[in-house]
Amino acid sequence: MVERSKDYSHIPLTLTIQGTAKPSRPPRSNPRSLANLGNRQAHGTKLKANVDAIFFSWQEEEEKRDEEGKPKLPNARRVILQIDPDAFDPDKLKSYGIEVIAELEDGYIIGASADLELSALQKKIEQFLKEERGGTTVAGIWELIEGYKKPELIVSPELWKQWDKIKDDDIWIVDVGIACLGPKTKLSKYPEHKENETDEKFLQKVNRWMNKRDITCREWDDEKLIREDDFRQFIFSYQGKILSIEEGESTKYCELPDSFSCRIEISGKGLKDLVSNYPYIFEVSEPDEFLEMIQRQGLADAASPSFQLDPPDKNAPKVCIIDSGIQERHCLLRAAIDENNSRSWVPGEVNITADYVKNGGHGTRVAGAVLYPNIIPQTGRQQAICWLQNARILNSDNKLPDKLFPPIIIEDIVNIYHSTGTRLFNHSVTGSVPCQTQYMSAWAATIDQLTWKNDILFIVAAGNLPIDNRIGQTRLSIKDHLAANRSYPNYLLEDSCRIANPAQSFQALTVGSVSHKFYNQSSLTSMAQPDRPSAFSCSGFGIWESIKPEVVEYGGDLVTDGNIPPNLTHPKEVCPELVRSTLHGGSAIASDTIGTSFAAPKVTHIAARLAAQFPKESCLLYRALIVQSARWPEWARANKENKLGVIRSFGYGIPNLERASRNSPNRVTLYTKGERRIEARQAHIYQVKLPKKLISPGEEFEILLEVTLSYKAQPRRTRRNRRRYLSTWLDWECSKKGEDPQQFLKRVLDKYEAPENTEKGQGIFKWMLGRQKNYGIVKDVSRGSGTIQKDWTIVNSYELTEAFCIAVVGHEGWNNDPDAYAPYSLVVSFEALKAEIEIYTEIAQVQVPIEVEQEVQI
DSSP states (O other), X not given: OOOTTSOOOOEEXXXXXXXXXXXXXXXXXXXXXXXXXXXXXXXXXXXXXXXXXXXXXXXXXXXXXXXXXXXXXXXOXXXXXXXXXXXXXXXXXXXXXXXXXXXXXXXXXXXXXXXTTXXXXXXXXXXXXXXXXXXXXXXXXXXXXXXXXXXXXXXXXXXXXXXXXXXXXXXXXXXXXEEOOOSOXXXXXXXXXXXXXXXXXXXXXXXXXXXXXXXXXXXXXXXXXXXXXXXHHHHXXXXXXXXXXXXXXXXXXXXXXXXXXXXXXXXXXXXXXXXXXXXXXXXXXXXXXXXXXXXXXXXXXOOOOOOEEEXXXXXXXXXXXXXXXXXXXXXXXXXXXXXXXXXEXXXXXXXXXXXXXXXXXXXXXXXXXXXXXXXXXSSSEEEOSSEEEEEEOSOTTSOOOTTOOHHHHHHHHHHHHHTTTOOEEEXXXXXXXXXXXXXXXXXXXXXXXXXXXXXXXXXXXXXXXXXXXXXXXXXXXXXHHHHTTOOTTGGGGSGGGXXXXXXXXXXXXXXXXXXXXXXXXXXXEESSOTTSBOTTBOBOOOGGGOOOXXXXXXXXXXXXXOOSSOOEEOOXXXXXOEEOOOTTSSOSEEOOEEOTTTTHHHHHHHHHHHHHHSXXXXXXXXXHHHHHHOBOOHXXXXXXXXXXXXXXXXXXXXXXXXXXXXXXXXXXXXXXXXXXXXXXXXXXXXXXXXXXXXXXXXXXXXXXXXXXXXXXXXXXXXXSSHHHHBSEEEEEEEOOTTOOHHHHHHHHHHTTTOOGGGGTTOSSOOOSSOSSTTSSSSOSOOGGGSSXXXXXXXXXXXXXXXXXXXXXXXXXXXXXXXXXXXXXXXXXXXXXXXXXXXXXHHHHHHOOOOOOOOOEEO
């Protein structure tokens, strides 16, 4: 039990030393590229034939378009390439006259060429054949394919399954993504300060580089405007339209650094032409559907409480609820509502912010779970922990109207509410089908971009599985899985149970659901035992094998009667207790619905508590502390056979407010205070001093060591993996026994670009996950796949060293600007597993500030 009379607050971490790694040799070529280099004649001749075929195909298509009266295309054509994914930098294609529109798996690239004769590419091939300077890299171009031949690379899986059935006169509403960087996709390398070069001459080079950078950025903006106009004209040529938020509003796009997205209405004929021939398009998908709320029939019988809620402090945190509206005059919510900042985005109902979803509402329940995450008081009074802001986007059917494009709405909401001081956003709205894994969706990428630009945190729901009826072609129902002899919990790991859009967002905190109670009455039995994944909760991995959901909370479960097929229900005993809208009658409190929608706000409650405790700290710290506090329940820790399944359905576990906000005599948490920034090739070394009494060979007790890194970076949606999606990416590692900060820094920087398998066997700790796949206890997963990276291990006290160090390391993503950086927060915890062993005071007493040594280059 925590001693309340003592202060067990978190302790600041000390930055001890930092350094920068020198540039290293480029990566080795793939064996296929080496074979092409060894057989220039065959490879070069094949590529020349491909170029000729593509050129003639473009000519034929142009003549055909004129004959059929199709709209004019921009002055470029699509080409698909397969390049060496190990050694060929896609951005080098600009020297071939090819703009990278999007990166795909296995080295495939969607490209566009404004050089309709592909003359630059042909010249490179000739140089390759003649073994002339500048042609060697052609060995890394494996294939050239005509752009119209692979529409499946552009359309979503759901839409592709209907592709052959699309008729010319059909009217379709789709979401599209257009690349807009233009041929200058990457800045030139920052100048190198050469030996014997004067500072004055180097400064001149830097100034020229900065001027060129500014010009390139302006050219990107100009190119985006041109492409927006060209795209609009193409859509209008097919009598289509670009959907906007309000009637009469000018066309609006969702803009990211490398692309823009929008929702359009177009004929089937126009849709097929767009996908097959429009050179800058990289994604076309149907709008997300939204799953009906999983709800019992009949109203709950809870009486209205006599409890009184008092308003929060004037400067209390603000939480924006992006949902179906809120019953703002509800007796359990009224005092916490920020009435001056209630808005609606529902077309035709911009002045209506109430929650009109029948049978108790949705947004009202979500808002209530932020204030009352566990039990709703029936008597007495207490002060609200935060202000609730109402951003209504779902209509009375709990649906997002087709006219509303989620990325645009989310951007509007953040721009409006962040200006009022809001930093926490609860978004319990998801699509109904599995998220795509080819690209980050515009919805999720917008959340990432807004998080990068602002100090905010999105808490999002993982999504729910339908009980009875499958949705589309890719989301099977629970009954579908059971009928196919896939039992609980095994079916949760099927692809059709993957998290829903936008839960894959790299910089949001995604929340799944677990069961809180076991029900067994007559022939009815819960599907899940307590603290096990809810039978309806969507699972990971997310995009690029990121750990999603990161945490889980209690969102209810399903009950089966055991029949074949079974009847699945959710009696009130397995439902969370929630505030209920009374606009359509009924009680103020109910246990009548389940879902990850109601698990997410319970995590938002913890975030709000942390925001009140650390008002001047970054939201990155709140996210880090929530994940740091998460634990697997006992059954998951004891599971030796399928810990990978635990990670996929449970993430890092169930968070805990006590652990997130404070410590105990046997546990201590250290954190980076204030915003920390790191650039690519840099390493920051943090040192935790441990008392000799703790690490003495005579002391033999187990310590749980936990480390969480939380960071953010700017996204590029057209890039295929996290190292290219993020402007800068980070990871962390810890020191070995007896390794002082200087030695540790040198080792980290020396192996900065070493092959991944060089880490194997290093270090003294057996981490649960490890930096790379198959290095930890859990195989086929790594801690470094996302922007929240937690790992943990149990060590003997004598295995620790007096100067325990953690390194945060920055790596170059898509942004090679030397000023590019990634903000981060680092949290480290030590916990003696025997509660009677007090380590907090011992560790706190030896932490002394250390003056940071000057940065060194190794």
